[in-house]
Amino acid sequence: MSVCPQKPGQQLRASEDSRALRHGMMQAMTAKSKFVDPKIQEYIIGTTVREHPVLRELREETFALENARMAIGPEQGQLMALLAHLTGARRYLEIGVFTGYSSLAMALALPEDGYILACEVSDDYTSVARRYWTKAGVAHKIDLRIAPALETLDGAISEDCAPFDMAFIDADKESVNAYYERALRLVRPGGLIMVDNVLWGGAVLDPQDEDPDTLALREVNVRAGRDERVDVALLPVCDGLLVARKR
Numbered sequence: 508m509s510v511c512p513q514k515p516g517q518q519l520r521a522s523e524d525s526r527a528l529r530h531g532m533m534q535a536m537t538a539k540s541k542f543v544d545p546k547i548q549e550y551i552i553g554t555t556v557r558e559h560p561v562l563r564e565l566r567e568e569t570f571a572l573e574n575a576r577m578a579i580g581p582e583q584g585q586l587m588a589l590l591a592h593l594t595g596a597r598r599y600l601e602i603g604v605f606t607g608y609s610s611l612a613m614a615l616a617l618p619e620d621g622y623i624l625a626c627e628v629s630d631d632y633t634s635v636a637r638r639y640w641t642k643a644g645v646a647h648k649i650d651l652r653i654a655p656a657l658e659t660l661d662g663a664i665s666e667d668c669a670p671f672d673m674a675f676i677d678a679d680k681e682s683v684n685a686y687y688e689r690a691l692r693l694v695r696p697g698g699l700i701m702v703d704n705v706l707w708g709g710a711v712l713d714p715q716d717e718d719p720d721t722l723a724l725r726e727v728n729v730r731a732g733r734d735e736r737v738d739v740a741l742l743p744v745c746d747g748l749l750v751a752r753k754r
């Protein structure tokens with residue numbers, strides 16, 4: 508989930524060329540990071556984000572929803588896709604699908620025989636996701652399970668399913684530590700576990716903030732930071748992305 512979406516950018520001038528316009532609109536319809544200067548974020552997106560047209564369309568439809576801020580930003584999608592290429596990922600586990608932005612970004616990055624186990628509780632949100640997976644020609648890679656993620660993950664563990672190359676944790680925050688432990692069992696050595704929103708808009712810094720979501724996110728950062736089972740980095744991308752490589 509990302510933070511602080513802004514209104515579409517009315518300030519674009521008619522004289523701007525279509526590339527600038529496209530990038531301006533992309534930036535305007537993108538959740539703003541609290542941790543990156545807005546002009547720097549705009550520069551990053553304007554210079555380096557190459558968004559597949561179906562991803563862009565999905566982002567624009569999602570932006571109109573009340574919970575639009577839950578989707579990851581395009582720069583994070585591109586980073587995750589790059590990590591998939593770097594690790595040669597073929598099997599990806601996603602916990603928290605919403606309207607499908609992160610799963611579509613990853614499905615586009617995986618090879619043709621790639622596989623995504625996608626965990627989500629909402630039929631409504633994923634009806635949007637399914638439309639875009641089909642439109643982008645990647646629906647065959649995605650195995651969507653509508654059930655509480657812990658049930659799906661425990662099922663995968665007890666069935667001793669083939670290991671995953673990457674996992675992305677982006678569902679209810681209270682369960683983030685349970686998801687982290689399940690993901691560690693399901694990902695292969697050398698594989699990656701990514702956890703979203705780990706800076707939680709900066710709330711992790713506030714000792715007065717004892718909200719269960721904040722406590723859980725604070726705990727997962729400390730847990731991963733001390734965890735000898737992984738190598739770890741916490742990136743101030745969007746709302747904070749923890750990346751852990753299973754040793």
Ligand SMILES: C[S@@+](CC[C@H](N)C(=O)[O-])C[C@H]1O[C@@H](n2cnc3c(N)ncnc32)[C@H](O)[C@@H]1O
Binds near residue numbers: 579602628655
């Ligand atoms: C932050 S959104 C996911 C955003 C998505 N990764 C993206 O980039 O568009 C969190 C999602 O987790 C789902 N969710 C919440 N609790 C869940 C649970 N216990 N099991 C599975 N999904 C859950 C919500 O319905 C919501 O769609």
